[in-house]
Amino acid sequence: MNDAKILLVDDDEELCQLLSDFLVRDGFGVDIANDGATALQRAASENYDALILDVMLPQRSGIEVLRELRRDSQLPVLMLTALGEDIDRILGLELGADDYVPKPCNPREIAARLRAILRRTRGESESARLADLVVGPVALNAASRSVALRGEPVSLTGTEFNILAMLMRDAGHVVSKETIALDVLGRPLRSFDRSIDVHISKLRRKLGVAIDGESLIHTIQRGGYLFRVVHEA
Numbered sequence: 001m002n003d004a005k006i007l008l009v010d011d012d013e014e015l016c017q018l019l020s021d022f023l024v025r026d027g028f029g030v031d032i033a034n035d036g037a038t039a040l041q042r043a044a045s046e047n048y049d050a051l052i053l054d055v056m057l058p059q060r061s062g063i064e065v066l067r068e069l070r071r072d073s074q075l076p077v078l079m080l081t082a083l084g085e086d087i088d089r090i091l092g093l094e095l096g097a098d099d100y101v102p103k104p105c106n107p108r109e110i111a112a113r114l115r116a117i118l119r120r121t122r123g124e125s126e127s128a129r130l131a132d133l134v135v136g137p138v139a140l141n142a143a144s145r146s147v148a149l150r151g152e153p154v155s156l157t158g159t160e161f162n163i164l165a166m167l168m169r170d171a172g173h174v175v176s177k178e179t180i181a182l183d184v185l186g187r188p189l190r191s192f193d194r195s196i197d198v199h200i201s202k203l204r205r206k207l208g209v210a211i212d213g214e215s216l217i218h219t220i221q222r223g224g225y226l227f228r229v230v231h232e233a
Contacts, residue, residue, distance in 0.1 A: 004118055005029040005047065009039040009062070010054040010080065019052070022107035028114070036060030040068060043075060050076040050117055052110065053097075055088045063091055070096040074157055076117045080105060086192075093198040098159045099185055100195070116186030121158035135171045136210060136230040140164065150232075154206050159184060163199050167217060167227035176224035200225055 006023060010016050011034050020030045031046070033039040036057045043051060051069075055062040066077060079092040079100040089100050098117050101109055133140040139148045145161055147154045156164065162184045167175055177196045181189045189196070204215050210230040218226045 003029075004049040004114070005031070006050050006052060006114065007031050007033060007039065007042055007046075007048045008052045009033045009036070009057065009065070010052075011035060011056070011058050012054075019107055019110060023111060023114075026111045028111070036062070036065040039065055043069060043073065048075060050078060050114055050121075052078050052080065052114070054080040054103075055085070055092065056082065063088065063095065066092060066095045066097060074155070076121050076158055078110070078113055078117060086194075090194060090198055093195060094202065096157050096202075098157060113186070117158070119186070120162050120184065133165070133168045135168045135227060136216065137232050138164075138168065138207065138216065140168055149207055156203075156206065159199055160203055160206075163196070164203055164227075167225060171227045172229045174220045174223045174226045179224070 006028050008016055008020060008023075008030055013034060016032045016034070020032060023030050031042060031048075033042055037060060039051070039053070042048075053062045053065060057065065062079065066079070069075065069077070074096075077097045079089070079097045081088045081092065081100050081102050092100055098120075099113055101113055132142055137150045141147070142165075145158075147156055147161065147164065163180060166180060166183060178189060180196050181187060181193075185195065200217060200219075204217055207216050210216050210228065211232045212230065214228070216228055216230065218228060220226055
């Protein structure tokens with residue numbers, strides 16, 4: 001993990017220096033951008049492994065940066081959000097952020113979240129160590145970390161891919177939110193944490209419905225989620 005190159009985006013220069021110093025000591029390579037326009041330029045021109053992105057940025061907010069980034073990039077993104085700002089967190093996840101950390105943040109937690117995200121995107125998590133899977137109209141290729149729906153490619157973030165892989169591996173069985181959070185996000189769910197719900201909602205939209213008109217992923221009340229085994233002609 002010590003070869004990971006991170007772009008840290010925050011207009012708080014003192015916080016940037018603090019986080020950068022800690023992450024460098026922890027083995028990461030870190031570049032800093034203090035505004036959204038610079039962040040997008042750096043992300044487009046250099047090869048980063050992940051991006052730490054504050055929501056509150058001058059000129060262009062972190063949400064705007066994430067929206068533009070996701071037009072043509074699946075670069076892993078860890079959002080920094082203000083404590084209690086649930087709308088920002090949910091919107092960030094909806095737009096394709098992999099996870100979030102509320103401010104004020106502990107540098108150790110940032111480093112731990114980055115490692116979890118990088119394990120997922122590099123295919124090192126348990127859920128990613130899979131054989132190829134085909135369940136109904138969905139085919140998942142483990143080596144290329146790609147997904148096709150009825151033969152057409154589906155663009156997924158690293159987090160979405162790993163959640164789908166976990167559900168397909170246990171197709172026909174309920175997988176709890178807590179299990180998904182620990183395996184895929186690398187952390188337990190907090191109170192009122194909707195991260196998994198938002199990722200599942202995005203997966204549903206991208207996969208559409210089965211031949212019977214129902215979603216391929218069912219929510220099980222107080223249980224979790226189930227990937228349906230649907231046979232299509």
